[in-house]
Amino acid sequence: NAGVMQNPRHLVRRRGQEARLRCSPMKGHSHVYWYRQLPEEGLKFMVYLQKENIIDESGMPKERFSAEFPKEGPSILRIQQVVRGDSAAYFCASSRGPGTGYEQYFGPGTRLTVT
Amino acid sequence: AQKVTQAQTEISVVEKEDVTLECVYETRDTTYYLFWYKQPPSGELVFLIRRNSFDEQNEISGRYSWNFQKSTSSFNFTITASQVVDSAVYFCALSEGTNSGYALNFGKGTSLLVTP
Numbered sequence: 001n002a003g004v005m006q007n008p009r010h011l012v013r014r015r016g017q018e019a020r021l022r023c024s025p026m027k028g029h030s031h032v033y034w035y036r037q038l039p040e041e042g043l044k045f046m047v048y049l050q051k052e053n054i055i056d057e058s059g060m061p062k063e064r065f066s067a068e069f070p071k072e073g074p075s076i077l078r079i080q081q082v083v084r085g086d087s088a089a090y091f092c093a094s095s096r097g098p099g100t101g102y103e104q105y106f107g108p109g110t111r112l113t114v115t
Numbered sequence: 116a117q118k119v120t121q122a123q124t125e126i127s128v129v130e131k132e133d134v135t136l137e138c139v140y141e142t143r144d145t146t147y148y149l150f151w152y153k154q155p156p157s158g159e160l161v162f163l164i165r166r167n168s169f170d171e172q173n174e175i176s177g178r179y180s181w182n183f184q185k186s187t188s189s190f191n192f193t194i195t196a197s198q199v200v201d202s203a204v205y206f207c208a209l210s211e212g213t214n215s216g217y218a219l220n221f222g223k224g225t226s227l228l229v230t231p
Binding site: 045059089107 | 150157161208218219220222223224
């Protein structure tokens with residue numbers, strides 16, 4: 001049973017470019033979460049999505065960041081016009097159901113480096 | 116306000132020693148979940164355990180054990196007879212509420228180094 005898959009594992013972008021991070025949840029999971037791990041700051045929640053719906057984006061920066069989880073295909077975290085401060089590890093997690101009763105299983109992460 | 120505090124930033128032990136990683140949480144909810152995750156040097160996050168606020172029974176899984184005490188708002192994690200492969204960063208996390216809570220609030224992690 002494949003786990004949560006993320007690609008690419010490493011992504012290098014120059015300032016001003018766009019970054020697209022992909023996440024395929026575990027089989028049978030329809031709930032996806034994105035977290036960001038900044039150096040010295042730990043892991044922070046960004047957004048929670050179900051198929052075709054953003055449920056909670058309270059942790060998303062107000063500008064340049066967006067997320068989607070289409071009916072078909074992986075969830076995408078998109079960062080427009082990247083800046084050096086966006087350099088971080090971005091983790092996707094999935095769960096079988098909503099709420100605290102379900103474990104979130106994490107993918108291996110995408111390490112974004114902005115040069 | 117920090118909801119999860121892991122006061123130990125780094126711990127270094129010699130193989131076969133026991134080590135306890137501390138986690139203190141803060142919440143006003145009566146229903147919540149606590150988690151531990153392991154992040155080895157390869158970078159992925161590995162789920163270790165989930166406990167709900169109504170179950171204070173301690174849990175043991177092989178060399179791992181967890182002590183949940185609501186009276187002190189703590190959820191400590193003990194590794195018995197540590198091994199080099201236990202070297203990793205360990206995160207404690209809190210999720211609050213019943214149907215509305217799902218975001219994990221992570222502590223800043225404790226980096227554990229086990230030397231031979």
